[in-house]
Amino acid sequence: MNEYIISGIQQVGIGVEDFRTAWKYYINVFGMDVKILEDDAIAEIMLPYTGNKSHKRHASIAINMQGGSGFEIWQYSERTPQKIGFQLQVADLGICAVKIKSRNVQQTFAELSARKDVRILGGLSKYIDGTETFYLQDPFDNIFQIVHDPSIFREEHRSSGGPVGAIVGVTDIDRTLPLYQEILGYDQILSDTTGTFEDLAGLPSGNQRFRRVLLTHSKPRQGSFSHLFGQSSIEIIQALERKPCKIYQGRFWGDPGFIQICFDVRNMESLKKKCESMGYPFTVDSSVKHNEANTFDMGEASGHFTYIEDRDGTLIEFVETHKIPLVKKLGLYLNLRNMNPEKPLKDWILKALRFGRVKAYDL
Numbered sequence: 001m002n003e004y005i006i007s008g009i010q011q012v013g014i015g016v017e018d019f020r021t022a023w024k025y026y027i028n029v030f031g032m033d034v035k036i037l038e039d040d041a042i043a044e045i046m047l048p049y050t051g052n053k054s055h056k057r058h059a060s061i062a063i064n065m066q067g068g069s070g071f072e073i074w075q076y077s078e079r080t081p082q083k084i085g086f087q088l089q090v091a092d093l094g095i096c097a098v099k100i101k102s103r104n105v106q107q108t109f110a111e112l113s114a115r116k117d118v119r120i121l122g123g124l125s126k127y128i129d130g131t132e133t134f135y136l137q138d139p140f141d142n143i144f145q146i147v148h149d150p151s152i153f154r155e156e157h158r159s160s161g162g163p164v165g166a167i168v169g170v171t172d173i174d175r176t177l178p179l180y181q182e183i184l185g186y187d188q189i190l191s192d193t194t195g196t197f198e199d200l201a202g203l204p205s206g207n208q209r210f211r212r213v214l215l216t217h218s219k220p221r222q223g224s225f226s227h228l229f230g231q232s233s234i235e236i237i238q239a240l241e242r243k244p245c246k247i248y249q250g251r252f253w254g255d256p257g258f259i260q261i262c263f264d265v266r267n268m269e270s271l272k273k274k275c276e277s278m279g280y281p282f283t284v285d286s287s288v289k290h291n292e293a294n295t296f297d298m299g300e301a302s303g304h305f306t307y308i309e310d311r312d313g314t315l316i317e318f319v320e321t322h323k324i325p326l327v328k329k330l331g332l333y334l335n336l337r338n339m340n341p342e343k344p345l346k347d348w349i350l351k352a353l354r355f356g357r358v359k360a361y362d363l
Contacts, residue, residue: 002267002270003267003270004265004266004267004268004270004271004274005222005223005265005266005267005341005342006184006185006221006223006263006264006265007221007222007223007224007225007226007229007263007264007265007266008069008221008223008225008226008228008229008230008232008263008264009069009163009164009165009229009232009261009262009263009264010069010070010225010229010262010263010264010319010321011061011069011070011071011072011163011262012069012070012071012072012095012098012163012166012258012259012260012261012262013071013072013074013254013258013259013260013261013262013317014071014072014073014074014142014257014258014259015074015075015081015253015254015255015256015257015258015259016073016074016075016081016140016256017075017081017083017140017256018075019058019060019073019074019075020363022073022075022140023060023062023073023360023363024360024361024363025117025138025139025140026062026071026073027062027358027359027360027363028117028360029112029115029117029118029138030064030071030100030144030160030162031064031066031156031158031160031161031162032062032063032064032070032071032162033062033064033357033358033359033360034062034063034064034065034353034354034356034357034358035060035061035062035356035357035358036060036061036062036063036070036301036324036325036353036356037060037061037301037324037325038058038059038060038061039058039059039060040056040057040058040059040077041056041057042054042055042056042057043055043056043057043254045284045285045286045288046253046254046284048283048284049252049253049254049284049315050252050253050254051252055076055077055078055079055252055254056076056077056078057074057075057076057077057254058074058075058077059072059073059074059075060072060073061073062358063162063228063353064156064158064160064161064162065153065154065156065351065353065354066101066152066153066154066155066156066158066160066161066162067101067151067152067153067154067161067162067228067229067230068100068101068149068153068161068162068163068164068228068229068230069162069163069164069229069232069262070162070163071162071163072259072262074254074259075254076254076255081254081255081256082251082252082255082256083141083255083256084141084247084251084255084256084257085250086245087204088141088143088204088245088247088257089204089205089239089242089244089245090169090200090203090204090205090206090208090210090237090239091169091170091205091210091237091238091239091244092169092239092244092245092246092247093169093170093171093244093245093246093247093312093313093314094168094169094246094247094248094257094258094312094313094314095166095167095168095247095257095258095259095260095261095314096143096166096167096168096169096237096247096258097135097143097144097145097166097167097258098142098143098144098145098163098165098166098167098258099144099145099146099147099163099164099165099166099167099232099233099235100144100145100146100147100160100161100162100163100164101147101148101149101151101160101161101162101163101164101230102146102147102148102149102159102160102161103148103149103150103151103152103159103160103161104159105124105131105132105133105134105146105147105148106124106132107159108146108159108160109123109124109134109146111159112136112146117139118136118138119136119137119138120134120135120136120202121134121135121136121137121143121202121203122134122135122199122200122201122202122203122206123202125198125199125201126198126199127147127148127199128190128191128193128197128199128212128214128235129190129191129214131147131148132148133145133146133147133148133199134146134199135199135202135203140256141256141257142257142258143203145167146160147164147165147233149161149164149230149231151230151231153227153228153230153347153350153351154351154354164230164231164232164233165232165233165234165235166234166235166258166261167234167235167237168234168235168236168237168261168310168314169237169238169239169244169247169312170236170237170238170310170311170312170314171238171244171311171312172238172311173211173213173236173238175311176236176310176311176312177213177236178278179278179280179310179311179316180215180234180236181215182278183271183274183275183278183280184234184263184316185217185219185221186215186216186217186233186234187215187217187218188215188216188217188218189213189214189215190214190215190216190233191212191213191214192211192212192213192214193211193212194209194210194211194212194240195209195210196208196209196210197210197212205239205242208239208240208241208242209240209241210237210238210239210240211237211238211240212235212236212237212238213235213236213237214233214234214235215233215234215235215236216231216232216233216234217231217232222341222342222343222344223264223265223266223341223342223343223344224264224266224321224336224339224341224343224344224345225264225321225344225345225350226344227344227345227347227350228350229264234261246312246313248313253315259315260307260314260315260316260317261315261316261317262316262317262318262319263316263317263318263319264319264320264321265318265319265320266320266341267320267341268287268304268306268318268320271306271318272285272306275308280308280309280310281308282306282307282308283307283308283309284305284306284307285306285307286303286304286305286306287304287306301321301322301323301324301325302322302323303319303320303321303322303323304319304320304322305317305318305319305320306318321336322335322336322337323335323336323337324336325356326349326352326353327352327355327356328355328356329355332352334349
């Protein structure tokens with residue numbers, strides 16, 4: 001295989017102050033109740049983003065079996081996480097919001113509006129692609145956008161599923177587009193609009209003027225987990241009336257907020273060459289500490305991970321997964337290194353991940 005493959009968004013990293021409180025919330029509100037892995041170890045490779053010092057952290061990746069990507073819930077174990085020192089505004093530099101899929105946006109709006117632990121920002125409105133949408137803020141000040149997506153990986157009788165994209169604030173859309181279009185494969189523009197927008201009105205500074213470009217991929221993703229991850233989209237947004245702030249300015253990777261967008265890939269070496277040719281070299285590469293199998297141990301899973309930055313410093317992670325637990329209680333693991341990288345795993349295999357389900361009250 002000469003070309004790299006992106007199977008989809010694997011997870012979005014969320015830095016938190018209290019790991020178990022946050023995960024309970026994401027189970028109760030978003031149904032992120034299937035544990036893929038959990039690890040409590042030292043993050044020794046992320047030195048460029050942790051003050052050149054290794055820090056212990058506790059992290060877990062959890063998914064919703066109705067489809068979409070996962071949350072990587074992440075907390076420093078021996079360092080006090082540093083919260084953002086200002087109110088995040090629309091189009092600040094970094095991941096401003098994470099998109100959550102819903103087959104019935106009106107139903108999800110009704111369900112979440114009735115919850116006391118959910119703060120709805122604004123109301124139901126039209127998104128820039130013409131579908132219904134709304135925004136909410138969790139108790140940890142993270143903003144989520146509920147978007148229409150009728151696809152279901154496994155029926156669990158919920159109106160919503162997992163993450164299917166993000167809104168990323170940038171200083172210059174035209175300068176940023178090649179990264180998303182040519183490296184990440186978001187080659188289809190669904191909307192490119194400048195003005196003021198009804199759907200942003202309930203967000204901080206949302207009544208100002210912006211340029212917004214909504215991207216998706218014109219072809220279905222390939223690879224082992226592509227059926228689970230499904231279709232995704234990225235909105236790139238640029239503020240036109242103010243100078244945006246950098247969300248992680250002066251803070252570490254893993255501090256509270258949306259840390260990174262992570263893509264599941266195969267053929268990391270080919271991807272590295274592509275990134276370098278376009279001026280996006282790997283800033284972190286786990287292979288610098290690899291063993292003979294070129295794999296990095298992540299507790300219950302293993303793989304090869306790397307990072308790049310967009311033009312404004314937003315972190316994008318790539319993971320080439322080698323092994324994950326399928327049914328941990330039975331000692332069953334998926335070894336992906338010997339599988340055809342272009343073919344999706346059988347749905348019945350991926351649906352066995354549900355046996356890793358956890359209950360919020362057990363955390």
